[in-house]
Amino acid sequence: QLQLQESGPGLVKPSETLSLTCTVxxxxxxxxxYYWGWIRQPPEKGLxxxxxxxxxxxxxxxxxxxxxVIISVDTSNNQFSLKVNSVTATDTAVYYCARLESSATxxxxxxxxxxxxxx
Amino acid sequence: xxxxxxxxxxxxxxxGDRVTITCRASQSISSWLAWYQQKPGKAPKxxxxxxxxxxxxxxxxxxxxxxxxxxxxxISSLQPDDFATYYCQQYNSFPxxxxxxxxxxxx
Numbered sequence: 001q002l003q004l005q006e007s008g009p010g011l012v013k014p015s016e017t018l019s020l021t022c023t024v025x026x027x028x029x030x031x032x033x034y035y036w037g038w039i040r041q042p043p044e045k046g047l048x049x050x051x052x053x054x055x056x057x058x059x060x061x062x063x064x065x066x067x068x069v070i071i072s073v074d075t076s077n078n079q080f081s082l083k084v085n086s087v088t089a090t091d092t093a094v095y096y097c098a099r100l101e102s103s104a105t106x107x108x109x110x111x112x113x114x115x116x117x118x119x
Numbered sequence: 120x121x122x123x124x125x126x127x128x129x130x131x132x133x134x135g136d137r138v139t140i141t142c143r144a145s146q147s148i149s150s151w152l153a154w155y156q157q158k159p160g161k162a163p164k165x166x167x168x169x170x171x172x173x174x175x176x177x178x179x180x181x182x183x184x185x186x187x188x189x190x191x192x193x194i195s196s197l198q199p200d201d202f203a204t205y206y207c208q209q210y211n212s213f214p215x216x217x218x219x220x221x222x223x224x225x226x
Contacts, residue, residue: 047155047163047206049215062214063120096162103169104210105153109162 002027004097006113012091013119018084020113022097029078030055035100038071038082040093041112048093052100053080087117121145121209125218131226136197140221142207144188151211154183154192157220158203166205167192199225 008020022036029036038050051061053071061069065084073080084091094114098106122145132138142152150170155163165174167183170190180195194201202225207218 046219047208047217049208049217060213064214098162103153104151104215105165105168105208106155106163107165107174109164112162 002099002108004099004108004110006095006097006110008113008115010114010116012087012115012117014088014117015086018082018087018091018095018115018117020082020095020097020115022080022082022110024078024080024099029073029080030075033102035104036073036080037098037100037106039096039098039106041096042090042093050082050084050095089117091115092117120214121148121212121216123207123209123216123218125205125207125221127221128219129222129224131224132197133226134197134199138194138197138223140192140205140207140223142190142192142218144190144209144211147188148209148211150185151209152183152185152190153208153210154181155206155208156201156203157206163206197223 003025005023012018035052037052041047051071053059053073068085070083094112096112097110099108101107124143126141152170154167157163166177170185171183182193184191204220204222206220
């Protein structure tokens with residue numbers, strides 16, 4: 001059974017860089033059938049798509065975050081990662097990693113990682 | 120960006136009721152619309168994609184339909200497990216966008 005697990009610091013200082021890694025198990029991140037994505041959810045708010053990556057490294061980003069976000073893939077470790085730089089309190093959220101299947105919907109999700117931006 | 124507007128924001132209903140949640144897109148998205156269910160403290164779960172196709176393992180009491188840029192999620196007979204927040208998502212074009220959510224509460 002496919003599983004995704006987010007990992008990374010739960011507390012980041014303002015103006016610093018938020019870094020999270022998603023480890024995929026039970027399946028290969030190098031499958032040609034899937035993209036991999038990041039979505040976030042501020043406390044008590046709705047969902048915001050951050051971006052997607054293919055195993056080849058091809059990326060798509062939300063323009064609202066594009067200038068501050070980098071998504072990368074590490075096929076040797078079956079992982080993909082998210083970096084958001086110059087964070088502020090508005091970046092406080094639960095960050096989810098997820099798989100996009102062929103219809104471009106998110107069919108498998110990680111449990112989510114809460115990241116708080118605070119000094 | 121394509122705006123997705125869900126209604127209502129909150130819905131109270133009894134077990135056994137038939138309920139409908141609506142999602143309206145600000146422009147045409149063809150049928151590229153998904154519905155997710157989210158319970159407190161959990162990740163969203165995919166219920167329906169391509170407006171009306173049920174994801175594997177999702178009970179048949181869930182159904183989706185479309186009319187132009189208006190999409191509906193219907194639960195034919197509410198079960199206790201269905202009380203959650205529901206989100207629509209368009210994947211017709213980047214950036215993918217979600218509705219603001221509909222919280223389904225027990226009456």
